[in-house]
Amino acid sequence: MKIKKILFTALLCIIGQELMAQGVRISGTLTDNEGPIMMANVVERDANNRIVSAVQTDFNGNFSMQVKSTKNKLVFSYVGDKTQILTIGKRTVFNIKLEPEGTQLQEVVIKSKRSNSGGLMISKKEVSVSQQTFDLENVKGMAFTSADEALQGEIAGLDIVANSGNLGAGTQMRLRGVTTITGDANPLIVVDDKIFDNPDENFDFANANEEQYASLLSVNVDDIASITVLKDAAATAVWGSKGSNGVLVITTKHGSRGKPRVNFSYKFTGTWQPKGYSLLDGDSYSMLMKEAFYNPTQKADATTNIEELNYNTAWSEYENWNNNTDWVDAVTQFGGQHEYNLNLAGGGEKATFRISAGYKHQTGTIIKQKFKQFTTRLVLDYNVSDRIRFSTNFALTYTGNDRNYGNNILGLAQKMAPNMSIYRQDSNGNDTGEYYIMNPSESGKYPKDGNYSSYELNAIRGLGNPVAIANLAKDREETYRLTPDFSVKYELLGTEPDKSRLTLNGRVDFDIYASSRPVYYPASLTSNTWSNQMYNYSTNTEVNRFKAGGRVELVYTPHFKNENWSATMLARYEMSTEKYNKQFLEMSMLPPGITASTIFAWLYDNDSMTSSNSRSASQNLLYNGHISYKEGLYSLGFSLRADGDSKFGPKNKWALFPGVSVRYNISDEPFMKKIKGNWLSMMGLRASWGINGKAPSSNYLFYNTYNTSAGYYGYGTNLQPIGTLDGLKLDDLRWEKTTSLNLGFNIGLLHDMIEIDFDYYHKVTKDLLMSSVAIPSYVGYGTLSYMNVGQMNNDGWELNFTAKKFIKIGKFSMDASFNIAQNENLLKEMDQSVLDALNNTYTNYTSGKSGSPWAITQRGNWPLRVQLNNSLGSIYGFRYKGVYQYGYDYLENLQKENNWTSAEYEAAINGMLAEGKTFPVVRDQNGNVLMDGQGHPKRVVYNYANNNGTGSSTYTFQGGDAVYEDINHDGQINELDIVYLGNSLPKVNGGFNFTFRYGNWSVKTRFMYRFGNKVVNLARQNLEMMYNTYNQCSSVNYRWRKDGDLTPIPRAMYNTSYNFQPSDRYVEDGGFVRFQNLQITYNFPKKIIKKWGLNQLQAYASLNNLYVWTKYSGVDPEVSPQGYGVAADASQTPRSKQFTLTVNVGL
């Protein structure tokens, strides 16, 4: 870079000399403490600091040059020395001695105190809105895939939950609760003042799973200097319609003046999975299965034909079914991550630059998961003069993510029959090289009938062989994202601090995104025939998005004669336009070996192609101002943004988003001086109010669009083309608007050693947008794509506490920080029809899809309910009361044996009930048994009323079945017994950190916590259901087997019974404290590294996800609800445990 700089200067010199043929010749010598300096710069500058001519000193430090005007200044500079500026005047000889540099750092400090607030630079003590900045320096040396992971537990009010432990799965972020029902609830991400949104706009957030492209993956964590979280509406109002979920403002690192610095770091991270559920081995599994098949029918031959469970040595596949395979172990592994980052930064007065490149290679804790990322970023600032400055920021990110097919290999492995082998085994029981794939199955056919698998094990067959799937199927997502921007800054008025300044900023930016995702499921993974839809199934998804934006703004900072006043304001016009294309190809029944869905195989017509494209444009105008009096004693900020979006119809196209904030630094009042003393260094009160909005994510909703190529009507010749109207035009759709009020204070104690800030907020979201709202079907359409449906409130508070070096003993010092946040979400109003429609649905967490309507007869699916004055994410289900200890027949037999009369019988039953024994008989409010007319106890049934037919299929509870509380004592367990069981949203969440330093050593610890939330442990529900043939958790060994067994685990019932209905059995406390990081850093002493020719050398060792304190019985309680659903732990890949070793070298 140095050479480049020299060349550049030289070029300028030549140009300069060409132009300045006339003028005064000057000469001189440059020296510093170490003698004459070679290659030092001598530059002639005009009043605007524009370079007029320049030369460099020779070997002896001498120079000579022709200057254009004696009014100009001469600038003498050399890397490492202080720059000197002299007016030329009449002087012709300049023998200058340069002083060593030492004060520039000071400037940087001052700069960092100012923060960017909607384009305005405002000093920290004048910030009147609620925001919090996180400096990435704090987590240097730790390994993160994306920046959101670094923020976990650091920002009060920002609840971050990892989607799963799969590579590149991303996180869910919720700032101050949820203000949307079906839309994206993640905060807006802004990188260097540029909106960085999710490029896949067709993404369905309400039913989202982790397949979403995590946008933050496109920003290398190593390139980020700091992240500011804008919390209240006054702060986010400048982002208008996009900022209603809060804003994460990411600032990337820029070059700074000084010698070019090369920095190289290498991180190695080892990852492994926490111990999961202990599952049944092959022997216990086959025993359980035999019981499960026997129990419903009680027939002795229930499993005679199911050879897979019989350990029949005569069967040809016997060796493949006599194993104890640990499938989970087979699909998990120790994962490693190598991360290399190299950057070069530096610059002089004219230009500063930073060039960085990063490469990351991860292997997952699940076999065959691989993630690669390459990033590069170039940041260049060039000052043409004091008035003009050009900047460019150019970043490219490539990610290659080899996922597992179906993204749920671990889930499959948990369900797999453990007596089956991974590889086909020969007659001696030795593995061959071939994966074992189950034979086809057909109703009523068994292995004895030929090459069949038992139909009863169809579900196991449907899973496939997870090891084979991981190895043979592929799902590879590759993305490219290019985000260049170019900006120019022009000072129209003064450039000095004591003048009024008017700055014109212009910027063009682009965001180019391309992704392709080929998926292939080879025929060798199933034993299906070629006519099956999954025979050599391949798909390809291509997404392209181009986004371009332009912005002009004027920033005006007047200089007041009365220096008590200061103000700054800007007016901005911005526009952006977007083009989006998506294409999906699907093909199956391909000849073996062909993996591309683009092959046009004429063999069979099972191919499909769908594509979508859309365009949108938006414009906005922003006025943002800030006034302060007496260096921030009083500050006032105000902004107004007008947003126009092509997503809205003419009636509601433009919307206004105002924001106002004030701050009163009471500690600066003269009367506080005495009270303050030494201990109180700052006390500021803040209040703000503002409005944000949200637009729907689809385009063209405001038109009646006709599809004129929808097909044909007719037969044979003269087919008539038809046209259709796609849907109703949403002519009354309004912006979703969130009004928020924020009150807070900042306190600094002991010279700001301890800083506390507190915020209280009240957010009201009106005209909630909801997608796919059901409308009466006689309209001719089933749903409206969007509708404004109601109002939601979020109230909460946040407290942030940091203490820097509050203990300092000799070389030892200690930092601590703590934050806590509480949010209460309430649904205040909602269209009754929408509520009714929502409440009839359910979510099947296994498929991740919601269906409707939820019926009591469905097994295992959790009903969704949304109720007014309750928060979203409420969990409803039965109350679980254990297992019926005795069966009904047990009682009847007792009666027969003892010849009890009806009254005696009743008394005997009541006696036994009082002893705590349980029977499937109806009990009244006092807990006494209800007898029928014939003198028998009434039996408890499952949902009699909704029973279809003559009543014969009504399920009567038996011994060993789950006891659900019969809330209304009507003798049947049905919808009326469903009650509220808790809420998925945490009452409090936050984090706390400690840092200890001793000399060159430092130890950092980071913790995060969430409390007061409930989690549906779906994993356990599935692992203890004993309803299908999937493998189960080893706790089912305690299952009920015979009358009298006292156990919380019901009996095994294949394809029968209602023993795993949604109930509080699976609703667990999801509170936890996670010891996220423990990091030890060693800064090699300067003396040593100087010897090695280095500038900087640090070594870090850290342990991540060290320990979780929780009552939760599952693997990881960190789950959050999707949309209006409940938080369900569907046994996705858990967050791995990790250690990281990092070396950072500076040259």
Add this chain to the structure above:
Amino acid sequence: MITYKKIYNKVVTGLFSKTLFLATCSFMMVSCVDTLILPDDKTVDEDFWKSKSDVQLMVNGAYQRMLNADVISRLIVWGDLRSEEAIPVASITGSVKEDLEEINLGNTQTDNTFATWASIYAVINRCNMVLQRAESVMSEDPNYTNGDYLADRAQMLALRSLCYFYLVRNFRDVPFITEAYFNSSQDRNVTQSDPESVLKACLEDLKEAEQNAISASAFTDWRRVGYFTRDAINALQADIYLWRGSVLHNTADYEQAVAYCDKVIASKKSQHVRKRGETVEKDYYLSEGREAFYDIFVNKNAEESIFELQFQNGTNGNAGTAQYFNHNDGKDGSVPFLYASSIFKYGGEVYTSGSTQADYRAMNNTYTNTAGATVTVGDFDGLRIRKYVASESYLNVPSQVGTAPAYNSTLDMDYIIYRLSDIMLMKAEALTALASDDTDASHLHAAFNLVKVVNLRSKQTESDSLKWNTYSDGKSTMENLILAERLRELAFEGKRWYDLMRYSYRHMEGVDYSTTLAQQNDEGKTFVAVYDEMLNLMKRKLSGKGNAVAAKMNTEPRLYMPIPLSDINISPQLRQNPSYSDNENINKN
């Protein structure tokens, strides 16, 4: 404070020239943006309804909506399953089976998937769109003449009336919507109309449509029967009048029914083109017995057809009949949802007499799969439906007795709404109803003659067919004969349940057809009992459970499907059929 003038001067004079370039650059890249963006692959309303072809697209779109499996499956379930014709197949699984079973056993729940009308209203909305917007196209496109417009309007009025006729016969009290829905701001709250006023409005619309309707002879290809021609409009009017006559016991309606049947019959006769060597003029040009099945159902668009929905594999495959009737033996063992009931057993209740092949329809309409067995002894559980499924007439392939017949895997089958023999039997039914008493031989004999023509063409010999002497003893005998013949002729064509309902209504006294059921319930009226004989017919398919089902179907409201629960939930003004509303008021915790 600073002086703004100074700034102004400085900016304008001093710096403006320097910044001019910069500023214009910035504005240039910014200012050419518009926030009005139209989709690339769709036409928006503002550019639509501008030409004749736009209207044609939407008219055909309305017809095409009828082809959807949602519609066809409902026509099948409502018309066939609810009658004694069909039963759900036991070996299928899933929610559809449960819904079918509910209907079969008279336990229909309000959330039954067939208790929905969305697909029918979707057709209605498409008709309404044309009715509302086509007129303005005349001023935009001179090619779109008044005649074109009136012809389009006639078709849409007729199609809409057909839809409402289906709705009224299946739900009784339905919202009568004649405005098209285009925007989300339109009022979606509607109330139900009583059936009488809906039918009255339909008849008025049809009267208008009849004037401007296209003639069937205007086309020679599929459009002859694929569009709602004047013949089809008259057939529909005959059907509605016959229905109304049966419900209201109204002679004038029966007379209208006869008159419209005559119009259709005459028109069909006049359209006949004589073949070479054809000398005898006939009143009814029906396909001859051996060829009839092939002509009507396989080759499609037969001469005797009046209106049928045009399916074509690839463009619009008939997934409806395929799913519900097609037992596709050859391919991966798929099973249809419905089988024919045991009454279709040869020698059973429907086809009673004669030698094996005395009635061609016996073997063509159903089929048994039992290997080696002859068709004569079809087993109850496996009596498969051939109509709308088989690609060959049974009698064309006599070698296939007892083996799987060739199935049409191309889903090309049309769904027939009206054909001539249906009209003839309608007329016979109306004539019988018009008979003043059991001795009114002029009416009764005329009716018998019509039945006889229909019957005879499917018989090998005259001697196999019906004899007047056997059926001459009065109105109810003739009524029963017509019911039986309609079952033989029109089995599985979505007609039977309405035949039964007409039969029942004709024998029910005190039906209040101009008040909705919910209102009647509010007023405390007792609902009229359903005619026993009709229930006796209906329960024939249910061996042991028949009486229980008949008991559940005892009153008029039970003849209808429940109003869709999903709509009741979100449309506050809708009222449930009182016989289904028991569970509505349960409160959940």
